[in-house]
Amino acid sequence: MHNLCPLRTDWTEIVSHGDAPDATALRSHLRAVHRENAGFTERCAMRCRDTDGRTSYDWLIDAVDGSQHRKILDLACGSGPLLELCHQRFPAEVDLVGVDMAPEELALAKARLPVGRARLIEAQAQSMACLSDNSVDIVLCHWALTLMDPVAPVLAESARILAPGGRFAAIVDGDMDMARGYRNVHDLIYGYVQVELPQYGAFDLGDPRVRDTDSLADLTRRAFPTASVEVHPNVVTMRGSAETIAEEAAGFFYAAFVLPPDRRAAMLTDLAAYLCANMDQGEQASFAMPINRLVVTLP
Numbered sequence: 001m002h003n004l005c006p007l008r009t010d011w012t013e014i015v016s017h018g019d020a021p022d023a024t025a026l027r028s029h030l031r032a033v034h035r036e037n038a039g040f041t042e043r044c045a046m047r048c049r050d051t052d053g054r055t056s057y058d059w060l061i062d063a064v065d066g067s068q069h070r071k072i073l074d075l076a077c078g079s080g081p082l083l084e085l086c087h088q089r090f091p092a093e094v095d096l097v098g099v100d101m102a103p104e105e106l107a108l109a110k111a112r113l114p115v116g117r118a119r120l121i122e123a124q125a126q127s128m129a130c131l132s133d134n135s136v137d138i139v140l141c142h143w144a145l146t147l148m149d150p151v152a153p154v155l156a157e158s159a160r161i162l163a164p165g166g167r168f169a170a171i172v173d174g175d176m177d178m179a180r181g182y183r184n185v186h187d188l189i190y191g192y193v194q195v196e197l198p199q200y201g202a203f204d205l206g207d208p209r210v211r212d213t214d215s216l217a218d219l220t221r222r223a224f225p226t227a228s229v230e231v232h233p234n235v236v237t238m239r240g241s242a243e244t245i246a247e248e249a250a251g252f253f254y255a256a257f258v259l260p261p262d263r264r265a266a267m268l269t270d271l272a273a274y275l276c277a278n279m280d281q282g283e284q285a286s287f288a289m290p291i292n293r294l295v296v297t298l299p
């Protein structure tokens with residue numbers, strides 16, 4: 001369940017005046033969202049599957065080569081679903097590390113893993129002094145790079161801690177028009193949000209270059225000049241009753257947290273009606289999300 005108080009932070013205050021928020025405001029906004037709603041990402045992401053039946057977590061873990069990657073960092077690990085999957089998939093000799101800036105998320109990650117199975121560190125992705133140079137074989141980052149601004153230091157830090165032959169792999173937002181209906185759901189939610197905060201949407205959470213395939217590849221090549229860089233699109237979909245899918249899908253949009261309870265309820269009713277009118281399989285409603293998987297392999 002979401003906290004029912006509409007979220008107001010320095011970030012929303014600055015945006016409401018039409019100004020561009022800085023990195024400090026972004027950090028405190030994200031901290032506020034995750035303090036009140038820890039674990040919300042996985043509630044939606046675990047329900048969404050691609051045509052091969054994989055969640056985006058499964059697809060990201062496919063980038064791990066179990067024979068070579070003996071130390072895995074989950075960057076911005078949140079409540080730890082990816083660490084738990086790594087724990088289930090790889091033997092105990094594979095070291096697991098999670099970094100996140102939200103202590104409430106890290107507490108959930110700690111609770112779901114066997115004691116001592118992963119080293120969990122509260123830190124900013126832009127500054128991971130807790131990890132030494134060339135000490136990690138693969139950095140995984142599920143649905144968080146999109147939120148990071150500045151993002152160049154995150155990539156530079158990842159390049160610093162990765163060992164030769166290592167890999168950086170991330171799931172990020174894909175092109176909105178790759179998933180049927182996604183733009184309509186986005187616009188419906190943002191329509192409600194912009195009644196409260198007319199400038200919401202003029203400024204992204206995070207660096208907008210991460211949301212575009214070409215600029216993401218370009219940014220990445222600058223941080224990893226000698227590496228191979230691949231970006232692949234995919235779509236993950238969840239199905240269920242229109243009311244459930246409306247609630248879960250809206251829960252994935254940071255924008256929806258700024259709505260007061262009555263406006264949120266009205267938005268969910270509208271969204272459920274939209275999903276009902278656009279059922280694609282039998283009697284089930286669906287919500288499809290476009291994603292990209294970035295895979296960077298060092299020589």
Ligand SMILES: C[S@@+](CC[C@H](N)C(=O)[O-])C[C@H]1O[C@@H](n2cnc3c(N)ncnc32)[C@H](O)[C@@H]1O
Nearest residue numbers: 041042076077078100101102105124125142144
């Ligand atoms: C959308 S959630 C994803 C959580 C998790 N990876 C998952 O997919 O379930 C984004 C996470 O990124 C973390 N985060 C955002 N910016 C960060 C930064 N600059 N440094 C460290 N963590 C950050 C947040 O605290 C939050 O836990």
